[in-house]
Every structure is written in C-alpha cells, then in structure tokens.
Amino acid sequence: MNKTIILVDDEELFRERLAKAFSQRGFTVFTAGGCDEALRIIEAKKPNMGVFDLKMPGKSGLELIPAARSINPEMQIVVLTGYGSIATATEAVRLGALYYLPKPADVDDILGAFARNPKLALEIDQDEFSAPSLARAEWEHINRVLTDCDGNISLAAKKLDLHRRTLQRKLQKYPPSK
Template sequence: MSESAARLLVIDDDPTFNRVLVKALSQRGFAAQGALDPEAALTMAEALAPEFVVLDLNLGGRSGLQLIRPLLEASPGVRILILTGYASIATAVDAVKLGAVQYLAKPADVDAILHALQASEVLPAGVLPAPAMPLSVDRLEWEHIQRVLAEHGGNISATARALQMHRRTLQRKLARPPWA
C-alpha cells in the first residue's frame, strides 16, 4: 500500500463484516482500518484523520448518527457514508443533515460503497434521490412510524400514543421491517 493511499475508517460492530469490508477496501487501494465501537472509532479517527468513513447506523444498540459530528471535528472534510440494515427516510434525512454525504442500505457490495464514497455530488440536506420503484403500503407505514419515532426521541410509548396504537403492536411492527 502506498503512502498516498486514501485513509478510510470502517465503523461497524459486526466483527466479521468489519474485517471483510476493511480487507476488500484495502485490496482496492485504501489504507483501511476498522473500529468495532464508538470509543475506539473516535480514538482511531483522531489518530488516523481519515478521508472517508463507512459508519454503521446501529452500533451495539447505540446510534451511529451520534458519531457524525465528532468524526467531522476529528477530521474536517471527511466523507461519511452511513451503511445500515435498518434504512428509513427519517434516518437518511437526519444523517445528511448532520453531515453524512451518502446513505446506503445493506446489503451493499464494495462497488456500491466505493461509488457512494467517491461520488462528486453530496446529497443536499433533506433531499434524497427518488426511489426507482414506488414504496409498498407496508414500507410507507414503516417510514411513517420511523419518522414519528424519531420525532419522539426513540420513545416507544410516546410514539405509540402519537400513532394511537397499542405499544405492543408498535413493538411488533418495529421488530419486523416490511422487507424482512
């Protein structure tokens, strides 16, 4: 690996996925390193000053969104890609507003990740590309629930009251996304 290789930090709490992605990105010419938790990620970001970050949205039950600002402070100009298995429009908008440049749903292959990281255009805050296919009714309901949940700071009981839904019904819906 050359001295001029772009520095990249992968932050994902799944050790196998983290290791495989770091290896794949290293083979593509990046100086890639991985962190499994927010604390290690921030320490590595300060030492590495990465140019790119691939950040999982869910880090052991904690939101990866909380790391965006500290990562930007540790390495101004870093391009942050949110990669998640729990994609929603609400979290995509929040991620972009906080400073992420791209947002991808898992599963995503290495080529899609590289394309998103190196895209010259950054999604403007609150603007997402139109989906190729219209969302299903189940997916629309999921998106609405995610938006209301975000408005209530992740509080299930408050969200259930706002949606006029029993809390257990809401928990069942949250446990089973429409694409599962």
C-alpha cells in the first residue's frame, strides 16, 4: 500500500512535529497550513490519508472533509481538535471522517484511528514506540501552551504557573532529544 498522508493544521510546530514522526514511520508526508493549500495538494498528490485540524483560520476542517472527499473519494480522514464536542464529532463522521481525536494527539493515536479501517491494512509496530522523556514532554507542553497564548510569554507563564523569567530560561534551552 502507498502510505501517503496530508497533515492540515494551522499550528506550524505541531504540524511539523507530526510530519517528522510520520516520515520516520515510512510515510510520504504533505503538509498544509489551511484548507485552500490542502485542496491544491490533494488535487495534485492524491494522498490516501488525511489528518485535518477542526479549527483553522478561514474554512474549518469540517468544510475540508467533503471538499477533499470529492477530489479523492478513497481518502481516509481523521479529524483533530482541541475543542471537542459530541456535536462536532458526530458531524465530522457524518461528513466522511473515519475518526475524531482530541488534541494533543500523537502519531500513535492517529495511526490507531486509521487502523480502525481494515482496507488501509496498516501495521502498527508497538515495539518501535518509546515514550518521550519527562524533559521532552515538559518542553513540548510548554511550547504548546506558548502557541495557544500566541507567543505571549507573560500569559503562558501565568497559565503554566511559572515565573516569567523561569519560562524564558526554559525556552532558551534546546529541546531534549528524546
């Protein structure tokens, strides 16, 4: 099976981290920061899987599902969101998504969702999974909160219950490798 996937998310750090993880698992990865860019890539490359963020500037991931499926009806789609509700999950599945996951979701969560469709015949190697170190998990969490605060250090420090200077020192360090 041709393992091609498009990742559509307006959060660049999250999108690039997912892209790297999928590439390491042998996928050909395409990325897009919004719906219009995603539709151009889907038209040109016809990936067989897609991971769409629900809330993005402009058109939402829910609007992207039928548009993508009209271009590539065989595409399997998983929707990610930080703002989950039963209504949007039901709507995503009704529109043709295979599954709906809350953020933060990692590559293993997403592959598990795709594995629900036996037609994809995905083999998930559980042995290759290694949990991130505590330092790595902390670094990723800090960056996710900072992204949610639109880069505002003071607001992120308040949400993380850290002193602003402590957060700045943590951000100056390179991310832990594992």
